[in-house]
Amino acid sequence: MNDFVRGLKCRLCGKSYPKKPLNYCEDDFGPLEVDYDYDAIREVINRGKIELRPFNMWRYRELLPIDGEPTVGPLVGGTPLVKADRLAEALGIENLWIKNDAVNFPTLSFKDRVVSVALSKAREFGFTTVGCASTGNLANSVAANAAQAGMQSYIFVPHDLEAAKILNTIVYGANLIGIKGTYDDVNRLCSQVADRYNWGMVNVNLRPFYAEGSKTVGYEIAEQLGWRTPQHVVSPMAGGSLIGKVHKAFMEMYKVGLLDKEPRCKIYGAQAAGCNPIIAGLKAGSETHRPVRKPNTIAKSLAIGDPADGYFAIKVMKETGGWGDDATDAEIADAMLLLARTEGIFAETAGGVTLAVTKKLIDAGRIPRNEEIVICITGNGLKTQDAVADLVERHPVIRPNIDDFEAVLNGKREIVLV
Amino acid sequence: MPIKVQIPQAMRQHADGQANVDLAGANIKELLDNLGAKHPNIVARIFENGQVRRFVNIYLNDEDVRYLDNLQTATKDGDVVAIIPAVAGG
Numbered sequence: 001m002n003d004f005v006r007g008l009k010c011r012l013c014g015k016s017y018p019k020k021p022l023n024y025c026e027d028d029f030g031p032l033e034v035d036y037d038y039d040a041i042r043e044v045i046n047r048g049k050i051e052l053r054p055f056n057m058w059r060y061r062e063l064l065p066i067d068g069e070p071t072v073g074p075l076v077g078g079t080p081l082v083k084a085d086r087l088a089e090a091l092g093i094e095n096l097w098i099k100n101d102a103v104n105f106p107t108l109s110f111k112d113r114v115v116s117v118a119l120s121k122a123r124e125f126g127f128t129t130v131g132c133a134s135t136g137n138l139a140n141s142v143a144a145n146a147a148q149a150g151m152q153s154y155i156f157v158p159h160d161l162e163a164a165k166i167l168n169t170i171v172y173g174a175n176l177i178g179i180k181g182t183y184d185d186v187n188r189l190c191s192q193v194a195d196r197y198n199w200g201m202v203n204v205n206l207r208p209f210y211a212e213g214s215k216t217v218g219y220e221i222a223e224q225l226g227w228r229t230p231q232h233v234v235s236p237m238a239g240g241s242l243i244g245k246v247h248k249a250f251m252e253m254y255k256v257g258l259l260d261k262e263p264r265c266k267i268y269g270a271q272a273a274g275c276n277p278i279i280a281g282l283k284a285g286s287e288t289h290r291p292v293r294k295p296n297t298i299a300k301s302l303a304i305g306d307p308a309d310g311y312f313a314i315k316v317m318k319e320t321g322g323w324g325d326d327a328t329d330a331e332i333a334d335a336m337l338l339l340a341r342t343e344g345i346f347a348e349t350a351g352g353v354t355l356a357v358t359k360k361l362i363d364a365g366r367i368p369r370n371e372e373i374v375i376c377i378t379g380n381g382l383k384t385q386d387a388v389a390d391l392v393e394r395h396p397v398i399r400p401n402i403d404d405f406e407a408v409l410n411g412k413r414e415i416v417l418v
Numbered sequence: 419m420p421i422k423v424q425i426p427q428a429m430r431q432h433a434d435g436q437a438n439v440d441l442a443g444a445n446i447k448e449l450l451d452n453l454g455a456k457h458p459n460i461v462a463r464i465f466e467n468g469q470v471r472r473f474v475n476i477y478l479n480d481e482d483v484r485y486l487d488n489l490q491t492a493t494k495d496g497d498v499v500a501i502i503p504a505v506a507g508g
Contacts, residue, residue, distance in 0.1 A: 012473075024503035026428040028463060029473040031505040133507050187507035188477060192500065195427050204506040239508015288472065293485050306482070308505050311472060 003067045008208050009035040011312075019065075021125050021205040031308070032208045034065040042256040047227060050258075054078070057113050057216035063252055064216070065209045066120045072149045073116025077216050079104050081224035081374070086342040091359055095372040097230065098339075099221050101379070102347050107144045107168065108380035109137035109348075110242070114213035115145045115202060121209040122200030123149065130200040131155055133190035135183050135238065135301045136165030137348075137379050142202060143174035154199065156186045161300060164383040182295060184306045203239075214242050218249025221374055222259060229263040232322070232367050234358045235376040236350045237269040237278050238302040240289070240313030242376070247316050267316050268367070269324035270357035272297035272349075276326040278310050282317060289314065298329045298387045299349040301379055323366045327356035335359065336381060336388050346381030354378075419495040423453055425460065426503055432459035446476060447489040449499060464501060475504045 008017040012030030023032055041062045053059035057077025058070050080100045088096035101110040115138070122130050131154035132142045139155045146153035155169055159178035169176045179186045187203075194204035202210045222229050229250045235243045250263035271279045274297030281289040289310025295303035307313070317324050327335070332352035339355050340346050347355075358375050361367045381388070398404035420440035425433050433439060439456065443449030454461030464474050476483045477500040483491045493499065 022428060024426075024428060024473065024505045026431070026463075028466070029471055029503045029505070031473060183507070184482070185480070188475070188480070188482075188500075188502060191426075191502050191506045192424075194506075201506075203508060207506060241508050291482075291484060304508060306475075306504070308507050 004037050004041050004062055005065045005067075006035045006037055008032040021122075021127075021200060023205055023207040034208055034212055036063070036065075038252070038255050045256055045258065047258060050223070057116065057213070057220070060216055060219045063219070063256070064117055065212050066117060067124055070116060070120045071123050072119035073106075073112060073145050075105055076112040076116040077104065077220065079220065081221060082343065082345070084343050087339065087355075090338060090342050091362060093362055093367075093369045093373065095370070097221075097225075097372070097374045098343060098345060099217060099374055099376045100345060101217065102345060102351065102377050102381070106148075107137070107140040108383070109141065110214065110217060110376075110378040111137045111141040112145070113216050114138075114210045115141040117213035118200070118202035118206045118210035119145050119149055119151065121206055122151070122202070125200060127198070127200035128152060129154065129197075130202060131190070131193070132202045133157075133183070133187040133204070135303060136161050136383065137301055138203065139169040139174070139176065140165060140383075143169045143172035143176075146174065147172040154193070156190050156193070158183055158186055158300075158303075162384050162386065164385065165300075168383065182293075183304050184291075187304075187306075211241050211245060214245035215249040215252070217242070217376060218246035219253060221246070222250060222253055227259060228261070229259065229265040230374045231264070231371040232266050232268065232373045233376065234268040234270060234354055234361070234367075234373065236302055236354045236378055237271050237313055237324070238304045238307065238350075240269070240278050240307040240309035242378070243267050243269050244309060244312050244316045246376070247320060265320065266322040266367075267320045268322040268357070268361055269313055269317055270354045271324070271326045272299040272302055272332060272353050273326040273328045275299070275303045275305060277305055277307060278313050279324050279326045281310060282314050282324050287311065287314065297332075297349075298384075299332055299353050300384075301348060301350045302353060323361060325357045325360045325364075327353050327360070331356040333388050333391055337391060339377075340381070345377065347377045348379035348381050348384040349387045350379050351377040351381070352387070421449060421493055421495065421497045421499060423449065424498065424500040426501060429460055429463060429501070432463060433457040443493055445487075445489070445493055446478065446483055446491045446499065449493055450489075473504045475502050476500070477502060
């Protein structure tokens with residue numbers, strides 16, 4: 001398998017770097033991005049070849065930055081794109097799809113995609129210890145994939161995460177460290193750890209490679225729609241990277257000949273009202289995000305107050321003709337229930353954010369009701385159960401007796417509660 | 419006791435390879451001016467047209483100076499100032 005990566009390149013000044021674990025430019029601190037030889041990729045890739053491969057994210061491996069075959073997470077991705085007719089009807093729209101990464105393998109969030117790339121790359125660089133700063137899903141994924149790869153992991157999270165996200169990290173034997181502070185405090189500490197120790201920190205020194213894994217959400221959406229892009233994609237924003245990578249995926253597919261027409265997909269971003277730095281920047285007409293010192297939202301996985309890709313997220317929303325909005329905690333929880341009760345999909349709070357914001361954008365006329373929309377569900381509701389625990393009805397408990405059951409059917413719950 | 423300024427790894431080539439530079443200064447601006455007097459090449463990378471570049475964060479004792487008084491944030495002996503690339507996380 002050829003390697004199509006020429007090296008890394010600064011997104012600001014364009015300075016080139018060899019392939020190495022480095023995330024910022026030594027001239028202007030700008031973020032580094034993987035630089036591919038698209039002409040060479042175009043020569044070797046085509047739809048038929050991809051369709052013969054197993055349905056997981058690595059079927060697009062020419063467009064991913066690893067040398068040779070993936071050694072970590074070879075089965076990640078290949079999640080369903082669900083035609084969501086009942087939800088569409090509830091929203092008063094005609095054509096809706098859900099990209100469901102709540103069932104991604106192995107840790108039930110889209111983060112398995114980025115981690116699979118990052119840890120495969122960490123191995124190539126010779127790291128035996130890996131780590132990350134995380135709001136939860138990434139922690140779960142690094143822990144699980146590092147365990148499977150036989151690597152040590154150090155994982156840093158805000159101390160007040162949901163219990164399920166803590167347990168789903170420790171269970172894999174990771175070294176988990178809770179930090180008394182916000183995600184931004186955790187992230188800053190992780191940059192300092194990466195600077196001092198020779199570890200592969202997936203979203204610090206490995207970040208240029210790591211972030212490329214998100215593109216596979218976009219590749220899959222386009223292929224699952226029959227090698228075309230939808231008119232609108234709505235995606236949650238935490239660090240703000242995913243929406244840009246979905247857009248980049250569509251553009252790359254056109255560039256290497258996998259799509260016939262130049263994509264015209266409008267990209268929309270969703271945040272929680274209690275942590276909306278990118279949306280606040282977008283709505284204020286600012287070039288970049290407006291940092292939030294103390295996030296306060298049930299959507300903890302999106303609670304990044306100072307997102308690294310805030311600037312690029314605003315740019316992609318504006319340049320594609322999309323937009324964005326934010327949702328309150330109550331709107332988030334309601335949307336989680338709506339998704340569960342119309343489509344049978346239990347998404348985490350971030351999914352509630354995405355659906356609630358989609359509804360707002362439709363109601364505001366930003367997204368036309370008769371056009372095709374894809375919403376990205378990136379995490380699983382089993383990890384954030386507290387968000388809806390108080391909203392669901394208590395169920396009756398009865399004796400194993402037919403009369404008791406009929407009393408329940410007739411609405412006489414009070415007499416059968418034991 | 420001087421103020422310690424931490425330099426990230428890829429930028430140390432512009433500061434004679436040092437991870438920490440000991441300096442004096444009454445606030446962040448003065449401190450970085452003094453850093454510039456010693457190591458002009460690194461300060462040229464932190465600032466552009468007098469503004470801190472978009473992807474540079476500056477911390478005083480682990481607090482982002484944007485939440486304090488930015489470049490006017492007062493500094494005192496024994497403080498630790500960290501210059502950290504703002505291109506991580508998420």
